[in-house]
Amino acid sequence: MIRHSLLALAIAGALSSVSGAVLLFSPPALAASVIEEGRAIALDRRKGNCMSCHIIPGVSSAGNPGPPLIAMKARWPDKAKLRIQIHDARKLNPLSLMPPFGAHEILTEEEIDKVVEFVHSL
Amino acid sequence: MRTVRILLAALLSSYLAFGPSVSLAGSPEEDREAFQNFYKERFPNTPFEDFANGIYSIDKERRQEWEQMEEFPQYELDIDAGEALFHKKFANGKGFADCFPDYETGVRQNYPHWDPKRGEVVTMEWAINLCLEENGEKPLKYNRGPLAEISAYLAYLSRGHVIDVKVPKDDPRALAAYEDGKRFYYTRRGQLNFSCASCHVHTSGLKLRSDLLSPALGQVSHFPVYRKKWSAVGTLHRRYGGCNRQVRAASFKPQSRQYRNLEYFHTYMSNGIRLNGPGGRQ
Numbered sequence: 115m116i117r118h119s120l121l122a123l124a125i126a127g128a129l130s131s132v133s134g135a136v137l138l139f140s141p142p143a144l145a146a147s148v149i150e151e152g153r154a155i156a157l158d159r160r161k162g163n164c165m166s167c168h169i170i171p172g173v174s175s176a177g178n179p180g181p182p183l184i185a186m187k188a189r190w191p192d193k194a195k196l197r198i199q200i201h202d203a204r205k206l207n208p209l210s211l212m213p214p215f216g217a218h219e220i221l222t223e224e225e226i227d228k229v230v231e232f233v234h235s236l
Numbered sequence: 237m238r239t240v241r242i243l244l245a246a247l248l249s250s251y252l253a254f255g256p257s258v259s260l261a262g263s264p265e266e267d268r269e270a271f272q273n274f275y276k277e278r279f280p281n282t283p284f285e286d287f288a289n290g291i292y293s294i295d296k297e298r299r300q301e302w303e304q305m306e307e308f309p310q311y312e313l314d315i316d317a318g319e320a321l322f323h324k325k326f327a328n329g330k331g332f333a334d335c336f337p338d339y340e341t342g343v344r345q346n347y348p349h350w351d352p353k354r355g356e357v358v359t360m361e362w363a364i365n366l367c368l369e370e371n372g373e374k375p376l377k378y379n380r381g382p383l384a385e386i387s388a389y390l391a392y393l394s395r396g397h398v399i400d401v402k403v404p405k406d407d408p409r410a411l412a413a414y415e416d417g418k419r420f421y422y423t424r425r426g427q428l429n430f431s432c433a434s435c436h437v438h439t440s441g442l443k444l445r446s447d448l449l450s451p452a453l454g455q456v457s458h459f460p461v462y463r464k465k466w467s468a469v470g471t472l473h474r475r476y477g478g479c480n481r482q483v484r485a486a487s488f489k490p491q492s493r494q495y496r497n498l499e500y501f502h503t504y505m506s507n508g509i510r511l512n513g514p515g516g517r518q
Binding site for chain 1: 427428429430434438439442443444445446447
């Protein structure tokens with residue numbers, strides 16, 4: 115029993131990045147649903163609308179100004195950096211075309227945390 | 237508060253938008269050359285003339301659909317309506333032909349132009365309303381309807397003329413208007429933080445979801461445009477407003493100084509392209 119909750123803690127710890135306070139102490143079942151929520155936010159045309167610029171596995175007729183969001187864990191192991199790319203891509207590339215989702219309040223901090231989890235799962 | 241912050245952020249991030257590929261820091265003529273060379277290199281298979289056809293100049297499949305559409309163009313009704321409106325006499329017995337005596341051989345190629353007396357850029361659409369006002373008639377609404385129809389009729393009669401906008405060297409205010417339009421074109425705005433150039437220069441030829449982004453070169457040649465989405469003809473400034481709003485930015489009024497200066501720069505960049513309006517679009 116004790117072993118189980120420790121494991122849960124470890125997973126939650128790994129999942130929570132810079133401001134992943136939401137996820138702290140969440141059991142693994144919740145983590146999966148966080149990924150699902152992140153997916154819904156990312157694909158919502160009025161929210162992330164990420165497929166207008168990125169190929170995302172399982173999404174049809176995606177746009178192509180940005181790179182395909184695939185093999186993210188291998189290519190972007192650092193979740194904190196991934197969060198920066200999504201929160202304000204200009205910090206990594208001042209000329210980035212990608213909308214500054216956090217800096218311009220297109221998504222809330224909590225929504226960004228969830229989108230980070232989703233993207234990192236791809 | 238939120239809006240203020242968004243505006244601030246938009247302001248701070250403007251000027252950063254000059255992409256690596258085209259930076260326009262020269263005279264209008266140098267700018268035009270750099271701008272056009274950018275598209276010639278990016279779309280080596282598109283003959284220069286063909287940029288007048290927007291996305292259809294760079295996509296075979298869409299072009300086929302469009303060519304079919306053009307066999308029975310829906311804007312013909314708008315041209316007819318425009319013709320009737322154009323020839324209706326004003327209360328004072330005069331008519332549009334008195335303002336545009338050369339209309340039969342084409343007048344649209346003379347717009348937009350710098351008007352030194354007004355100290356403003358005068359566009360085709362504004363000139364139509366100026367004509368009404370000078371004759372004691374009520375001006376028309378700018379985005380759609382009768383004015384867009386009259387404009388479509390004049391565009392039709394002007395087909396084949398070459399765009400040749402001038403920025404007179406002897407009036408620094410003309411260059412200032414051009415520079416103002418250029419700044420507008422490259423300024424990132426709105427919650428989504430896009431400039432006109434983000435979509436029509438840097439990502440031209442790519443797709444946002446399934447929307448193919450047209451090269452800016454030649455975009456002005458076929459206005460006003462009949463859009464299926466509008467089921468009527470609409471003016472260039474109506475499109476400007478739509479493109480501003482889709483990045484969640486405030487739009488400006490049609491024929492505002494901002495949009496007229498934007499049209500001045502935007503059209504100058506297409507010098508050398510032939511007019512082929514009105515066009516038909518999705």
